Amino acid sequence: MLTIENLQVSVEKKQILKGLSLAVQAGEVHAIMGPNGSGKSTLANVLAGREGYEVTSGIIKYDDQDIFDLAPEERARKGIFLAFQYPVEIPGVNNIYLLKAAVNAVRVHRGEPELDAVDFLKIVREKMQLVKMDESLLNRSVNEGFSGGEKKRNEIFQMAVLEPRLAILDETDSGLDIDALKIVAEGVNTLRNENRAIVLVTHYQRLLEYIVPDQVHVLSDGRIIKSGDRGLAIELEEKGYDWIKQEARAA
Amino acid sequence: MSEAAVSHYLTEFDRFKNNRLSDWLPKQRADALEYLQSNGFPTRKREKWKYTDVSPITRRKFTLGPATPEAVDGGFIDTLRFSGLDCHDLVFINGGFSENLSRAGNLPDEVTARSLASVKSENPALPERFLTGPGEEIDHAFTALNIVFLNDGALIHIPDGTQVPAPIHVIYATDKNTESIMSHPRNLIVLGRQARATIIETYAGGEDTEYFTNSRTQILCQDSAQLDYYKIQQEGHRAFHIGNTKIRQQRNSRIDCHSLSLGGSLARSDIDVELDEPGAEINLNGLYLANNRQHIDNHTLIEHKQPHTVSNEHYRGVMGGRARAVFNGKVIVHEQAQKTQAHQSNANLLLSGNAEVDTKPELEIYADDVKCSHGATVGRLDENMLFYLRTRALDKDTAKSLLIYAFADEVIRNIKLPELRKRLEYNVVGELPDTDLIKGFMK
DSSP, rough: OEEEEEEEEEETTTEEEEEEEEEETTOEEEEEEEOOOOSHHHHHHHHHHTTTEEEEEEEEHHHHHHTTTTOOHHHTTTTTEEOOOOOOOOEEEEEEHHHHHHHHHHHHHHHHOOOOOOHHHHHHHHHHHTTTGGGOOOOOOOOTTHHHHHHHHHHHHHHHHHHEEEEEEESSTTTOHHHHHHHHHHHHHHHHOOEEEEEEEEEESSSGGGGGOOOEEEEEETTTEEEOOOOHHHHHHHHHHHHHHHHHHHO | HHHHHHHHHHHHHHHHTSTTTTTHHHHHHHHHHHHHHHOSSSOSSSGGGTTTEEEHHHSOOOEOOOOOOOGOOOOOOOOOSSSTTTOOEEEEETTEEEETTOOOOOOOTEEEEOOOHHHHHHOOOHHHHHHHTTOOOOOOHHHHHHHOOOOOOOOOEETTOBBBBEEEEEEEESSSSSSSSSOOEEEEEEEOOOOOEEEEEEEOOOSSOOOOEEEEEEEOOOOEEEEEEEEEEEEEEEEEEEEEEEEEEEOOOOEEEEEEEEEOOOOEEEEEEEOOSSTTTEEEEEEEEOOTTTTTEEEEEEEEOOOOOOOEEEEEEEEEETTTTEEEOOOOOOOTTTTTEEEEEEEEESSSOOOOOEEEEEEEEOOOOOOOEEEEEEOOOHHHHHHHHHHHTHHHHHHHHOOOOOHHHHTTEEEOOOHHHHHHHHHHHTTTGGGGGGGOOOO
């Protein structure tokens, strides 16, 4: 579903990704781990189409289509979803209205009829259960005044309603206490299925205790230096990132 | 330039002298004429006019127009009314009262909400008390002109203890068919002790004609009165508007004021507030939208004269094209006004590289036990917000339009009457780009 080959990306002339390759199939969950500054968030943002990142070489293919020239909204309509590390507060924009507009933009793109208010609310109520979201948050401004945990839940709730084919979760575990982490992880697990791919970007392996990935990749200095299964994450937890960097240098 | 303008208005005054009201308040008129002749029109050398050049007004020759209802069509006036709200509409055409277009609302008998000219003919004592008292100082040539051409306007008197559920809506519309009409509306609003009312002033006119509105409003709220006051300036985009509202508040009175500046080629709105007695409170909300080459100036002055007075001021502006906006908010806390709370903020959103805003908060605090704050921001659309919305499948234009609307709506959303809020949101949205894209977001 997602194929990245030799991706090189610069931000303000500074090269961040230095030849990253990754292949994710439908139905799989991949974890991208790495120390601060390794390029994890850059990867997430580039996949979602954020401006300000200069792709100097390489290919990103989604469903066999090169997505370089697609705007963020076009990617979203094709089923790519980014759950933000820092969900943005947008005063004055109603949370539920935004979600309805998003759902209908995706549906129109797929050639499906727009949902009316009744059908939409039915879906909303069902999906709110997934992340145990408080109904009072629906009619607030997007993320405004939400606690850290509420913001992250709202992201997963949006994901549940939008039903993306490729979900990129950028540090979804950061800032969550253990209870909130469990709820968010359960929500994500419910959304796992054979048609959907999920990429978890994370610093710590804590999240991976609850969402067990099919593959783990270690990102360091703009490249994936090691890939493995869940065992790699546990090894990282025990030995830290230095061990693996040294191994990579030796090789 | 200014001398030519003064002499034009003097000539115009000679023509006006035949009017039935022209002999009213002869001393005030003589003083105003005298002021005009000796001072002329303000130039940018005067601090209060530093960012606003009035020569586009003074080099044109505006004349008084007939107050005939035929000058506008009734359909236009209907677009200005608040449907769904039982209002008492006072309609003025070219500055003169139109009985035909006005509509009586459900007002208590003891309330006066009428044309100033008609009240004067029956009982001149009430208006005269206010037209010769405090609040009538001449600040500049435009306030002088308003006195010189004093002819009509709204006189609203809510006696002690009277609550008026129906909003009183004063509509000033200028001729759509004749160029260069001027009008000098004058409103007097008095709320007695514990009186409550909602009063709306709307200024509008044709989109395709040049005209000039030079309005003046005086408001007095006596002990514990509560007023919701709206000024909606939605003049045509070739029009000129100079407006001045003077507010005096007595003990424990409260005013919630919303000032919307949406139209006009060159428009200035001044609101001066005196919190004269303890416990007086004003909440002053403003929104200005300017596009193309519009020039919109808002000046406010709040004077805390006694202890325990409160002011909360919040103005927002959105500027696109080559528009220019000015915000000047002055707050004076006098020496005896201990325990004052005065908070002011001004936020500006620039949509183009050629749009400009000059914002200037001025706090003068002479008391030592006060809580005061102020802040001004000028920014562009937030890239993080835009990106977030786009990752939620909204296209760029919709996302932009939504963020602009959300920014402006911060001022509108706390309007209490839902019918009023909806209509004003609609008016505001009409002035914003690509708003057909965001209909699904309107409450």
